Amino acid sequence: MSMKKLKEALEAGEFTITAECGPPKGTDIAEMLEHAKHLLGKINAINVTDNQSAVVRIGSLPVCRLLSEMGHDPIFQLTCRDRNRLAIQSDLMGAHILGIRNVLCMTGDHVSAGDHKTAKPVYDLESVQLLQTVAALNGGHDLAGNEMKGATNLYQGAVVTPEANPLEPQMLKFEKKVKAGANFFQTQAIYDMDNFRRFMDRARKHKVKVLAGILLLKNAGMANFLNKFVPGITVPQELIDRLKAAGKEGALECGMDIAAEQVRTIKEQGIADGAHVMAIGLENKVPEILKRAGIA
Amino acid sequence: MIVSKAKERQDVINMLEGVKSVFLLGCSECASLCGTGSPEALAEMKESLEGIGKKVTGTFVAKTGCQVLGTKVELKANKDEVDAADAILVMSCGAGTQSMVEVFKDKKVYPANDTAFLGNMTRFQHFDERCSMCGECIIDKTGGICPVTTCPKGILNGPCGGTNNGFCEVSPDIECAWAKIYARMERTGELEKMRQIIPPKDYSKKMSPKVFVIEKKKEEK
Ligand code: SF4
Ligand code: SF4
Numbered sequence: 001m002s003m004k005k006l007k008e009a010l011e012a013g014e015f016t017i018t019a020e021c022g023p024p025k026g027t028d029i030a031e032m033l034e035h036a037k038h039l040l041g042k043i044n045a046i047n048v049t050d051n052q053s054a055v056v057r058i059g060s061l062p063v064c065r066l067l068s069e070m071g072h073d074p075i076f077q078l079t080c081r082d083r084n085r086l087a088i089q090s091d092l093m094g095a096h097i098l099g100i101r102n103v104l105c106m107t108g109d110h111v112s113a114g115d116h117k118t119a120k121p122v123y124d125l126e127s128v129q130l131l132q133t134v135a136a137l138n139g140g141h142d143l144a145g146n147e148m149k150g151a152t153n154l155y156q157g158a159v160v161t162p163e164a165n166p167l168e169p170q171m172l173k174f175e176k177k178v179k180a181g182a183n184f185f186q187t188q189a190i191y192d193m194d195n196f197r198r199f200m201d202r203a204r205k206h207k208v209k210v211l212a213g214i215l216l217l218k219n220a221g222m223a224n225f226l227n228k229f230v231p232g233i234t235v236p237q238e239l240i241d242r243l244k245a246a247g248k249e250g251a252l253e254c255g256m257d258i259a260a261e262q263v264r265t266i267k268e269q270g271i272a273d274g275a276h277v278m279a280i281g282l283e284n285k286v287p288e289i290l291k292r293a294g295i296a
Numbered sequence: 297m298i299v300s301k302a303k304e305r306q307d308v309i310n311m312l313e314g315v316k317s318v319f320l321l322g323c324s325e326c327a328s329l330c331g332t333g334s335p336e337a338l339a340e341m342k343e344s345l346e347g348i349g350k351k352v353t354g355t356f357v358a359k360t361g362c363q364v365l366g367t368k369v370e371l372k373a374n375k376d377e378v379d380a381a382d383a384i385l386v387m388s389c390g391a392g393t394q395s396m397v398e399v400f401k402d403k404k405v406y407p408a409n410d411t412a413f414l415g416n417m418t419r420f421q422h423f424d425e426r427c428s429m430c431g432e433c434i435i436d437k438t439g440g441i442c443p444v445t446t447c448p449k450g451i452l453n454g455p456c457g458g459t460n461n462g463f464c465e466v467s468p469d470i471e472c473a474w475a476k477i478y479a480r481m482e483r484t485g486e487l488e489k490m491r492q493i494i495p496p497k498d499y500s501k502k503m504s505p506k507v508f509v510i511e512k513k514k515e516e517k
Contacts (some may be wrong), residue, residue, distance in 0.1 A: 107456050110448055110466045121449065128453035129496045143496070161457040169478035173454030176493050189456055231460035241379065273394075 005073040006045035006102050007155045008210040009274075010184060014274040015267045016274030017295065018075065018186065018211055019286050020047045020066065023058035029066075032267040035283035036067055040288050045073040045102060047186070047276070051082060053205070054114025061091060067099045075157065076100045079108025085133065085143055092137050096152040104157040104186065128180045131156055135181035156181050160210075161188040161232035162199035171202060178206045186276040189215035189226070191235050193265060200271055209273040212266050216279045216289065217255035220244045256285055260292035267293070297326035298389040299415040299423045300333070301407060305344060311406050312383065319350040319374070319381035321396060323361035331421065332409045333357065333387040341387065353380040361392025366401045376510035378403070431501030437494055439480035443504065444497065447473035452494040 003009070009016040019039055024032055039046060046067055050060040066073035072076045083091065095103060107127045111119045125133060133143050140151035152220050158177040158206070164170035177185075181228070190196045190212055203210050217223050220243040223235040239258055246254035279286050312318065320338050327333025338355045345352055353379025358367045371378065378384065378512050383404035386393040390411040397405045415423030428445040434452070435442050444450050448466040455474035458465025464472045 088401050107449055107451055109458075112448070112466050122447045123451070124499070125457075125496050126451040126453060128493055132493070132495075159457060163456070164457065164459055165461050166475055166478065169455045169474050170457075170459070172478070172490060173489075175491065176453050180493060231465050280462070293465065 003041060003044050004174055006075065006184075009024050009044045013273075014044075015295070016044045016209070016211060017043045017290065018047060018213060018276045019043045019283060020049065020272065020276070020278050020280075021063065021283065022049045022052055022280070023060065023063045025057045027058070029058070029063075032063070033066070033070070036070060036072065038284050038287055040071055042290055043072075043277075044071050044274070045075050046259045047075040047104060048263060050077040050106075050108070052077075052109070054081065054109045054111045054116070054119075054202075056114070056116060061095055061098065061100070064095065064100045068099050073102065075104050076102055077103040077104045078130065080105045080125045080127070081111065081121055082098070082132055083107030084122055088125060088133060089137060091155065092134060092152055093148075095233065096154060102155045102157060103134055104159065105134060106159055107183070114218065121229040128176045131158060131177055131180035131182055137214035138181075155183055157184045157186060158182040159188065160185050160203075162190055162196055163188065163192070164232045164235050174203070174205070176255070178208055182208055184209040184211065184252075184273075186211045187272075188232050189213045189278065191233075191239060191262070192263070193271070195234075196266075197271055211274040211276040212262070212272040214259050214262050214275050216277070216282060216285065217243060218250075218282070219251035234295045252263060252282075252285075256289050257292065259289045263289065265293065267284055267295070297329060297415060297417065297423075298391070298408040299425075300327050300330050301412055302332045302337070302387075303393055308385070308406075308408055308464045309348065311348065312345075312385070315350070315382045315404065315417040316385050317353050317381045318345060318385045318497045319353050319378045320355040321361070321384055321386045321388070321392070322355070322357040322369075322450075324357050325393050327359050327361070327409065328357070328391065329417065329421075330423070333361070333392070333452075337387055341385070346384075353377045358388070358392065361386070361388040361395055364395045364398055367395050371399070388497045429502075430497060431506075432498055434494060434497075437489060437492070439484060439486060439490075441473060441477045443473045443477065446471075446476075450497075452497070453455060454490075 021036055048060045048063045051057055060077050105127050109234045111121045134154050135154045136143055137152040140148050157211050160174045161170055201228045222239050223240045226233045227235055243251050266272050278284050320341055321349050322333035322338045331337055335456055342352045349495040354374050358373050361367055384396050385406050385408050386396050387408040393407045413425040414427055416426050418424045420423055430444050458477055460474045461477045
């Protein structure tokens, strides 16, 4: 089955599916490519993470290119943690000439979360300013106002945390990101549909597309970990109980059912414009989740 | 004030390898408040160095160690003690240490402290960093709270996704700068201002080394 690319799908008003590819640390990319192959024809676009959690891995850009050669529409995740404004702009132009057409603009996890804690974090820009930078390059000028020989053509995305606490400053930043040029948003993982609906009521006031973040729960332990250690993610007790009841063997199946139900609900009730399915290392399960959701 | 921390004593001893006699210089300003350059700190250092067989030729607490000319004049009275020392161990910030480098052209000068940051003393001998001297203050736009310094990512346009019930994802000991900024601007009725996008900072303003000369006002006729 041939899938529309991200921008086409969103603009056509189709329920859009994205998934994630996390490049490995090291040059053995066989497994990564295998997972990506599984997703061909099942998703509209694939995010490639950028030294996720501040852990050193292969760069996002070369992997985007490989996935694009494979037939995917990659989303180049770009953080401000590891590059200053010169490197950011040259990477954005580089992405364009490599045929990459989507960029997800993020500030990036702090180096203190990662595996090189003594590194110097850059943060010359942050997410809102990064969105402005992409908009400038798309308009044919660099951040200093210099004219470029050939503009970029990048579809700009950003992230938002619908369950952030406090929520109001997060919403204010969401609006700034819209103003700075974000076309689409991928959300942090959401589990409580009522909370998400309330968030979407506010997000819908803006002309942007929103993909709901669906994070596969592998077991009850993972759910508890998220609640305890990951700000902005809340897994309701009811889901934790379900995972527990499924037992050790059935937990993953149960988590896949939960993810599939979420995707189905969001699609059937038109809550958001699509779903961003994160399986963290279990990307090979994504096609099955989509099947259970009645999509693929 | 400039917050300084005493180096590990062993590091100081290693630094003084081959040095038989030292002159100790403290500072009565920040380093005294931090307890790293006070008369007590100097006395303790003297005792400790003598304990390992070094000779301490003299000690002096400068009024303001970063003031090069003033310190030079003050130290005239200690000329013989300084001359008799192989090296000067400076117990102030890095600026005070380099005042000595400038004054005593041929003398070895070593730092006893690590210079940490510009700090507010918020409780007795408890220092918080609130300004990192970026060269262009923008806190009129952020409710008087500096995100350049108090947000570990220096984010200028609102909280990241890691904001956590008023605390920062980077450490549970850090309050989220943007949660504080929002709360304060809400109280002061400035939330509208918070909607404006703050542009990237001009880091040329922070380029080192900096020089600043106060220009004399023209005499009024
Ligand atoms: S913006 Fe922050 S770092 Fe810059 S001068 Fe003001 S308080 Fe200091
Ligand atoms: S949680 Fe708040 S203070 Fe910490 S990095 Fe994010 S925005 Fe900055």
